[in-house]
Amino acid sequence: MKKAYLGVDVGSISTKGVIIDENKKILAGEYLYTKGDPMNAVRTLLRRLEQQFDAAERTVVAVGTTGSARKLIGAVLNAAVVKNEITAHAIGTTNIHPDVRTIFEIGGQDSKIIILRGGVVTDYAMNTLCAAGTGAFISNQAARLDIPVEEFGAIAMRSNDPTPIAARCTVFAESDLVHKVQIGCSKEDICAGLCRAVVLNYLNNVAKGKKIEPPIVFQGGVSKNIGVVRAFENETGQEIIVDENGHLAGAFGAAILAMRSGEERPFDFAVTEMDFKITGKSCGRCANNCEVIRVFRDGEMIDSWGNRCERGAAKA
Amino acid sequence: MKKKKQNEPKRNVSFSQFGSYNLLFEYFITHGLEQNYVRPPEITKRTMELGNRNSPDFVCSPFKFTLGCFLEAIEAGADTIVQVGGVVACRLKYYGSMQKKIIEDLGYDIRFVNLAEASREDPRSFLALFRKINPDFSLVKILRTGITVVAMLEALDRVQLTVSKNAGFELRDGDFDREFRRFCGRLLKSPNDPISVYRIYRETKKNMRAIPTDVPEHPLRIAVIGEYYTVMDDYSSHNIEKKMAKYGMRVERWMNVSHTLLHYSAPKRRKIIRDYVQYDMGVTTTSNVGFALECAKKGFDGIIQLKSFGCTPEIDAMPVLRSISSDYDIPILFFSFDCQNADTGIETRLEAFYDMIRLKKEAQLKSGAPERAAAAI
Numbered sequence: 267m268k269k270a271y272l273g274v275d276v277g278s279i280s281t282k283g284v285i286i287d288e289n290k291k292i293l294a295g296e297y298l299y300t301k302g303d304p305m306n307a308v309r310t311l312l313r314r315l316e317q318q319f320d321a322a323e324r325t326v327v328a329v330g331t332t333g334s335a336r337k338l339i340g341a342v343l344n345a346a347v348v349k350n351e352i353t354a355h356a357i358g359t360t361n362i363h364p365d366v367r368t369i370f371e372i373g374g375q376d377s378k379i380i381i382l383r384g385g386v387v388t389d390y391a392m393n394t395l396c397a398a399g400t401g402a403f404i405s406n407q408a409a410r411l412d413i414p415v416e417e418f419g420a421i422a423m424r425s426n427d428p429t430p431i432a433a434r435c436t437v438f439a440e441s442d443l444v445h446k447v448q449i450g451c452s453k454e455d456i457c458a459g460l461c462r463a464v465v466l467n468y469l470n471n472v473a474k475g476k477k478i479e480p481p482i483v484f485q486g487g488v489s490k491n492i493g494v495v496r497a498f499e500n501e502t503g504q505e506i507i508v509d510e511n512g513h514l515a516g517a518f519g520a521a522i523l524a525m526r527s528g529e530e531r532p533f534d535f536a537v538t539e540m541d542f543k544i545t546g547k548s549c550g551r552c553a554n555n556c557e558v559i560r561v562f563r564d565g566e567m568i569d570s571w572g573n574r575c576e577r578g579a580a581k582a
Numbered sequence: 583m584k585k586k587k588q589n590e591p592k593r594n595v596s597f598s599q600f601g602s603y604n605l606l607f608e609y610f611i612t613h614g615l616e617q618n619y620v621r622p623p624e625i626t627k628r629t630m631e632l633g634n635r636n637s638p639d640f641v642c643s644p645f646k647f648t649l650g651c652f653l654e655a656i657e658a659g660a661d662t663i664v665q666v667g668g669v670v671a672c673r674l675k676y677y678g679s680m681q682k683k684i685i686e687d688l689g690y691d692i693r694f695v696n697l698a699e700a701s702r703e704d705p706r707s708f709l710a711l712f713r714k715i716n717p718d719f720s721l722v723k724i725l726r727t728g729i730t731v732v733a734m735l736e737a738l739d740r741v742q743l744t745v746s747k748n749a750g751f752e753l754r755d756g757d758f759d760r761e762f763r764r765f766c767g768r769l770l771k772s773p774n775d776p777i778s779v780y781r782i783y784r785e786t787k788k789n790m791r792a793i794p795t796d797v798p799e800h801p802l803r804i805a806v807i808g809e810y811y812t813v814m815d816d817y818s819s820h821n822i823e824k825k826m827a828k829y830g831m832r833v834e835r836w837m838n839v840s841h842t843l844l845h846y847s848a849p850k851r852r853k854i855i856r857d858y859v860q861y862d863m864g865v866t867t868t869s870n871v872g873f874a875l876e877c878a879k880k881g882f883d884g885i886i887q888l889k890s891f892g893c894t895p896e897i898d899a900m901p902v903l904r905s906i907s908s909d910y911d912i913p914i915l916f917f918s919f920d921c922q923n924a925d926t927g928i929e930t931r932l933e934a935f936y937d938m939i940r941l942k943k944e945a946q947l948k949s950g951a952p953e954r955a956a957a958a959i
Contacts, residue, residue: 475904
């Protein structure tokens with residue numbers, strides 16, 4: 267039986283998964299919305315991956331998880347590697363574009379820039395404290411303008427004269443946008459203005475002080491928005507590479523890391539049929555009241571975390 | 583007259599949690615001013631919520647933390663609160679007067695001793711404040727205890743430095759932390775003279791040397807800089823030094839009370855950084871930028887800046903730090919903390935930072951230059 271490796275990337279908005287072989291070839295890949303329920307999203311994800319995957323020929327021998335729910339899903343899937351999304355993205359992307367020097371990534375709830383030189387990460391930054399200029403913001407504004415978010419970019423592309431919109435902060439951007447709508451600016455111009463605002467916000471905040479050199483790869487859900495891609499090209503004066511598997515780069519990286527770890531842990535797609543229960547409970551042993559998370563599989567506790575000290579350690 | 587004063591009940595004095603420095607206040611209040619000391623409870627979410635609820639929304643987080651500590655200390659029986667302040671050019675200068683007003687507005691009848699009202703140029707101004715705590719204090723005892731406390735401060739900071747540098751390499755989890763806590767307990771019980779303090783210090787150092795460690799040939803050396811309170815207080819910094827230790831990083835932190843109060847030469851630091859900064863940007867920026875530059879020149883693997891959200895002087899230092907980062911090719915990670923609860927975002931960034939500097943270092947060690955070593959990874 268040949269080996270395969272599964273990478274799962276559970277973000278705030280979307281959940282991604284890939285299965286690769288020993289040569290890092292993608293055997294199966296899937297993308298779906300998290301919808302605020304990471305457990306359920308992963309269940310659906312695995313069912314769909316299973317359909318694309320030839321279980322008679324290969325077995326998944328190791329799992330890697332990344333994204334903001336990596337710890338929880340890592341516990342559930344008995345992952346060999348639980349890795350932050352910056353490292354996972356860098357690893358995944360350098361395996362697709364070995365010469366990449368700059369990675370832009372704008373996801374649902376966060377955005378990051380990764381600078382690489384010769385395939386090694388030399389610098390990175392991630393937005394802090396604020397979700398301005400991320401996918402969630404664009405989705406909200408698309409809803410306000412009554413435009414499906416998938417068409418947002420195409421509509422923006424029809425504009426010849428993007429409306430200036432404040433790029434500093436979502437609150438300012440939103441009030442700007444409301445005013446522009448009310449004084450009669452066209453939807454095309456507003457969409458294009460918003461794409462530009464997102465890009466300026468990104469370049470002025472997240473990418474501040476970073477040396478942006480080509481080749482530049484743009485990833486994350488927002489990279490599917492052609493209006494934002496065009497705005498990036500205009501502002502940086504560089505070609506922006508967006509590839510069709512760009513949204514899977516994090517999961518791809520997690521799968522590669524799982525393979526590299528050399529650790530093999532049994533994995534079975536039947537995990538989707540198991541009963542998982544997650545409880546969050548205040549510890550109550552001191553005024554800090556740590557929120558202790560326990561994960562149960564078929565009634566048996568498999569992992570727990572959240573306690574700051576030993577007193578709060580969950581008993582199995 | 584004198585006799586009557588001595589019959590006055592002792593005051594219950596308290597100071598906020600601040601790293602491990604609370605014990606120095608305790609020692610000074612009990613031995614020097616001969617009053618009772620009320621230990622503020624450990625900072626918890628409740629402390630934070632109390633401070634948050636009663637503070638202006640946009641004030642820096644140390645204000646909220648210290649206010650929360652005061653309120654909990656008052657609940658625990660404190661009737662006299664001491665707050666620091668002083669000559670610095672930032673909001674800290676107004677902490678005392680603001681907090682006094684807030685506590686009074688909440689209806690508490692306490693005595694508030696604001697050290698910002700005293701000046702280092704005029705030592706007598708401190709005596710006026712001491713008199714507020716104990717009108718009948720003994721100058722001899724104050725001087726004697728003062729010397730002991732300065733010795734304790736030196737010892738405490740040196741031991742703390744040893745812990746920061748080495749905790750990442752201990753073979754048994756928590757060895758350094760346990761020894762540090764034992765040391766703090768012993769300091770509190772120490773006889774009132776610097777020799778005894780020195781003896782405790784020496785024994786602790788000896789014990790720490792005996793802790794089994796495994797230091798790699800090329801450990802990752804990280805400089806930690808930032809805003810005064812957040813850098814030194816574990817709760818405020820989300821235990822970042824402990825998290826760093828888990829990754830086996832060697833933490834080098836210059837910023838502590840003894841360094842800034844007793845061993846800091848602003849002209850010297852200004853000279854070191856004159857290519858980057860021509861004037862002071864307030865409080866600790868000159869010393870932070872100076873230390874960051876020194877570490878960059880020494881070939882450290884990274885710099886981490888910690889600050890409370892909205893700390894203006896430290897924000898001003900960021901462009902300078904970015905220049906140093908690009909000139910010396912040393913990665914820098916910025917953290918701004920407020921009163922957030924979740925650690926996940928901090929862990930994500932710290933883990934990514936660790937991965938980055940580790941891979942970079944491995945590549946450098948392999949061939950001397952990251953560009954050439956790349957193919958190997």
